[in-house]
Amino acid sequence: MSESEKFNLFSFTGKMKILHMSWMAFFITFLVWFNFAPLLVAVKESLGLTSAEIKTLLLLNVSIAIPARVLIGMLTDKYGPRLVYSALLIVCSFPCFMFAVADDFTQAAIARFALGLIGAGFVIGIRLVSEWFPHNELGTAEGIYGGWGNFGSAAAAFTLPTVAIMFGGEDGWRYAMGITGVLSLVFGFIFYANVSDTPKGSTYFRPKTLGAMEVTSKGDFFFLLAMKIPMYAALALLVWKLSPNGVSLLGEVAANAIYAGLVVLYLYDASKVWNVNKNVFKEPVPELHRYSFKQVAVLNVLYFATFGSELAVVSMLPLFFADTFELTPVIAGMVASAYAFMNLMSRPGGGWISDRFGRKPTLLILTAGLAVGYFAMAQVESSWPLWLAVVAAMACSFFVQAGEGAVFAAVPLIKRRMTGQIAGMTGAYGNVGAVVYLTVLSMVDYSTFFMVIAGTAVLGFVTLLFMSEPKGQIAEVNEDGSVTLIDVAKS
Incomplete structure (x- = not known):
C-alpha cells in the first residue's frame, strides 16, 4: 500500500481509483438489494399478492444475507476481492431479472431469496480497501466506502418510483428493476477490468484453509463456536415468524424440519471449525x-x-x-x-x-x-x-x-x-x-x-x-x- 500517495477524493488514480470503484460496486449492490421496497405497492397490485406474501418477500430478501456474508467473506480471502466482487455483481443480476419478469408469488419468492446474496457484497470491499490504504487512512477510506455505498438504498427509494412512472403502465416497476439488474451486470465487468487486489509488488495474504475461521488458542475455539449461535438463532427466529406462531406461511411440520436443519447445519459448521483449528489443541500457536x-x-x-x-x-x-x-x-x-x-x-x-x-x-x-x-x-x-x-x-x-x-x-x-x-x-x-x-x-x-x-x-x-x-x-x-x-x- 502506498503511504506517499495523497488522500485526494478528486483523484481517480492509484488507491483512490480503488476506493471509488469499491464504493460504486457497493452502491450498486444496495441499489439492487433494496429495489423492492420503493416499488412494493406496484408489485403487490401487479402480481395480486396478499399482505402476508409481501411480508414474506421482505423477510426472504434479508434472510440469506446472514450466512452469505460469512461465505462471501471466506471466498474473498481465498480468491481475492476483484474476482469475487465481479462475480457477485454479474451472478446476482440474473435473479434481479427473474424477479422483474415474475408472474406469481412462487417465482418472486425464489428470485427474492436468491437476490439476498447481493447483500453480502459489503464485506468484499472491506478487504479490498484494507489492501490499498495504510492504517492512518484506513478508517476514513472504509467509512467513505461504507457510507457512500450504503446510500444505494436511499437512491433506490428516490429514483426507482420515478423510473417506473417514466415507463408507465402496470409493468413500469418491471423495467425499473430490470435496469438495476443491467447496472449490476455491466458494472461487474467494469470492476474486473479496472481493479487489482493489491498495489503492484504487494502480497495478497490468503488463509490456510477455506472451511472456517482460524483461531489461535483453545479458549478462542470455544468462543468462536459460541459466537456462531446467534446467527443460527436469527435464522430460526425468521422461521418462527413464518410459522403458525407468526404469519402462518409455513406449516408446523415444515418449520420444525427447518429448525432441525439449522441444528444439523450448526453441527456441520462446528465440525469445520474443528478441522481447521484442531492444531491449537496439540501445540500452542507462536506468539x-x-x-x-x-x-x-x-x-x-x-x-x-x-x-x-x-x-x-x-x-x-x-x-x-x-x-x-x-x-x-x-x-x-x-x-x-x-x-x-x-x-x-x-x-x-x-x-x-x-x-x-x-x-x-x-x-x-x-x-x-x-x-x-x-x-x-x-x-x-x-x-x-x-x-x-x-x-x-x-x-x-x-x-x-x-x-x-x-x-x-x-x-x-x-x-x-x-x-x-x-x-x-x-x-x-x-x-x-x-x-x-x-x-x-x-x-x-x-x-x-x-x-x-x-x-x-x-x-x-x-x-x-x-x-x-x-x-x-x-x-x-x-x-x-x-x-x-x-x-x-x-x-
Whole structure:
C-alpha cells in the first residue's frame, strides 16, 4: 500500500481509483438489494399478492444475507476481492431479472431469496480497501466506502418510483428493476477490468484453509463456536415468524424440519471449525502469529447495535412519524429520509475520527452517544415540535452510522489474511440485529422499541471495555515462508 500517495477524493488514480470503484460496486449492490421496497405497492397490485406474501418477500430478501456474508467473506480471502466482487455483481443480476419478469408469488419468492446474496457484497470491499490504504487512512477510506455505498438504498427509494412512472403502465416497476439488474451486470465487468487486489509488488495474504475461521488458542475455539449461535438463532427466529406462531406461511411440520436443519447445519459448521483449528489443541500457536478473537466478538456486538438498528429503524421510521404526528405517507417518508441521508457524511466521519483519535476511544464515545440518542427517540411524542423530533432522529443517526464507520475502521487491523471472514461475521451480526429488533417491534410500542435498542447499546459499551486498542504490527507469512509485518497503529 502506498503511504506517499495523497488522500485526494478528486483523484481517480492509484488507491483512490480503488476506493471509488469499491464504493460504486457497493452502491450498486444496495441499489439492487433494496429495489423492492420503493416499488412494493406496484408489485403487490401487479402480481395480486396478499399482505402476508409481501411480508414474506421482505423477510426472504434479508434472510440469506446472514450466512452469505460469512461465505462471501471466506471466498474473498481465498480468491481475492476483484474476482469475487465481479462475480457477485454479474451472478446476482440474473435473479434481479427473474424477479422483474415474475408472474406469481412462487417465482418472486425464489428470485427474492436468491437476490439476498447481493447483500453480502459489503464485506468484499472491506478487504479490498484494507489492501490499498495504510492504517492512518484506513478508517476514513472504509467509512467513505461504507457510507457512500450504503446510500444505494436511499437512491433506490428516490429514483426507482420515478423510473417506473417514466415507463408507465402496470409493468413500469418491471423495467425499473430490470435496469438495476443491467447496472449490476455491466458494472461487474467494469470492476474486473479496472481493479487489482493489491498495489503492484504487494502480497495478497490468503488463509490456510477455506472451511472456517482460524483461531489461535483453545479458549478462542470455544468462543468462536459460541459466537456462531446467534446467527443460527436469527435464522430460526425468521422461521418462527413464518410459522403458525407468526404469519402462518409455513406449516408446523415444515418449520420444525427447518429448525432441525439449522441444528444439523450448526453441527456441520462446528465440525469445520474443528478441522481447521484442531492444531491449537496439540501445540500452542507462536506468539508472533496469534490474534485475539475477543476483538472480533466485541465488534460483532457493536455492529449488532449499530447497523442492526439502522436497518430496523429505516424500515419503521416513516410509519413512526406518520402515526406520531399524523402526517401523510409521502410527508412522513420525506421526513424520515433525513435519517438515511446522514450516511453520506456520518460513516466517513466515524472512520476519520477513529484514524485521528484511536479505535477504542472513538467507539466508546460513539456507542455512548448511540445509547443516549435512542433514549431520546423513546421520549418523542405528539406534543413535541416536528422539527425537534427530526433533529433527534438525525442526531441519533449520526452516532449510529459514525459507529458503523468506526467498527470497520478496526476490522481490518485484527488479522489481514482473514479480513474478509472477520468482516463477514461482523456484517452478519448487523443483519442478526435487524432481525431481532424488527421482531421486538412487532411485539411492543415505538417507545419500548427505541428503549430496547438503547439497552443493547449500553451492553455494547460494557462489552467494548474489554476490547484492546490495536497497536504495533500484525504478522503474515509469505508463500516462501518469510514473514511480513503490517503496521496497524503508529509505532
